[in-house]
Amino acid sequence: MGVLKTVSDLNYETPTDIESAIALLAGDDHAKVLAGGTDLLVQLREEMIEPSLIVDIKRIAETRTVDMGSDEIRIGAAVTGAELDENEALKAAWPGVVEGVELIGSWQVQGRATIGGNLCNGSPAADGVPALIAGAAKIVIVGPNGTREVPAEDFNTGPGQNILAKGEFVVSIILPVRPPKSSDAYLRFIPRTEMDIAVVGAGVSLTLNEEGTCAAARMSLGAVAPKALLVESATDILVGKKLTDDVLAALAEAARASCDPIDDKRGTIKFRTKVAAVLARRAATIAWQRAEKR
Numbered sequence: 001m002g003v004l005k006t007v008s009d010l011n012y013e014t015p016t017d018i019e020s021a022i023a024l025l026a027g028d029d030h031a032k033v034l035a036g037g038t039d040l041l042v043q044l045r046e047e048m049i050e051p052s053l054i055v056d057i058k059r060i061a062e063t064r065t066v067d068m069g070s071d072e073i074r075i076g077a078a079v080t081g082a083e084l085d086e087n088e089a090l091k092a093a094w095p096g097v098v099e100g101v102e103l104i105g106s107w108q109v110q111g112r113a114t115i116g117g118n119l120c121n122g123s124p125a126a127d128g129v130p131a132l133i134a135g136a137a138k139i140v141i142v143g144p145n146g147t148r149e150v151p152a153e154d155f156n157t158g159p160g161q162n163i164l165a166k167g168e169f170v171v172s173i174i175l176p177v178r179p180p181k182s183s184d185a186y187l188r189f190i191p192r193t194e195m196d197i198a199v200v201g202a203g204v205s206l207t208l209n210e211e212g213t214c215a216a217a218r219m220s221l222g223a224v225a226p227k228a229l230l231v232e233s234a235t236d237i238l239v240g241k242k243l244t245d246d247v248l249a250a251l252a253e254a255a256r257a258s259c260d261p262i263d264d265k266r267g268t269i270k271f272r273t274k275v276a277a278v279l280a281r282r283a284a285t286i287a288w289q290r291a292e293k294r
């Protein structure tokens with residue numbers, strides 16, 4: 001096993017504003033962003049990565065705040081799962097997004113692990129990501145060429161891969177403020193009761209109209225493809241409908257059809273595909289019941 005480099009082996013910087021962080025990242029081909037470090041420090045210790053510079057973004061105010069605006073909610077990329085779980089307003093508006101990140105690891109890990117780190121690390125099984133995709137979240141990226149916003153489903157490109165260019169980092173994540181009768185849910189299946197990697201994760205976000213019919217919906221699946229998926233057909237299946245057995249069966253079929261999982265010790269392709277269908281139905285039912293109460 002590798003030996004963790006001491007801080008003196010690495011250049012470590014703690015910029016307090018976005019421009020300084022960009023300049024540092026743009027000036028070093030082997031720079032790495034540090035947020036909570038729960039993935040990065042493991043990768044350093046295992047010598048999977050050998051950065052020459054670590055840029056800790058936690059002292060940049062924009063990465064550490066949650067702004068509950070009237071049109072949008074802006075979550076700083078370096079806000080931790082534990083902090084999100086304590087935010088009652090966010091939990092009421094987006095319970096599924098919060099339950100995704102607060103499933104990460106143990107309480108100790110949740111005190112460090114950030115929503116942006118979960119996204120940027122690029123695990124296809126990242127628990128924080130499907131609910132962001134289902135919630136039509138926008139990822140706010142800053143870099144040498146300014147600021148850009150990309151849909152959450154377009155951010156990761158494969159295992160450990162994302163669209164960030166040299167000098168760029170994620171500063172925040174934007175969720176919309178939705179009409180009444182909107183909610184979401186995230187469920188995962190793991191072989192143990194906690195501290196394991198999702199075999200499948202499913203996020204559903206939806207809005208109901210006054211008659212109790214679905215007015216808007218999105219579904220995302222994690223751990224069943226090289227990156228978390230937006231299941232586009234789920235929108236047509238749900239919108240304009242009531243929550244019937246036929247609708248849930250169609251949703252389950254859509255989930256099954258969109259799976260392209262791997263076979264590994266946690267689950268076979270057949271098992272993951274079956275579980276994806278089950279979790280899709282359950283997450284949609286929970287999101288629907290939550291929306292009825294809002």
Ligand SMILES: Cc1cc2nc3c(=O)[nH]c(=O)nc-3n(C[C@H](O)[C@H](O)[C@H](O)COP(=O)(O)OP(=O)(O)OC[C@H]3O[C@@H](n4cnc5c(N)ncnc54)[C@H](O)[C@@H]3O)c2cc1C
Pocket residue numbers: 032033034035036037038039040041042057077078103104105106109112113114115116117118119120121125126127128164168169170171195196197198
């Ligand atoms: C014991 C344990 C249990 C875990 N359990 C789970 C689990 O149940 N579910 C799960 O999904 N994950 C789990 N993880 C993985 C990890 O905790 C999460 O992925 C976490 O959210 C990573 O966030 P972080 O802030 O620690 O990221 P870091 O480790 O700081 O960074 C992760 C990667 O993202 C990059 N990065 C971080 N922030 C940014 C940014 N704002 N902009 C650009 N790049 C950035 C870093 O350079 C690095 O490559 C677990 C880890 C451990 C150690």
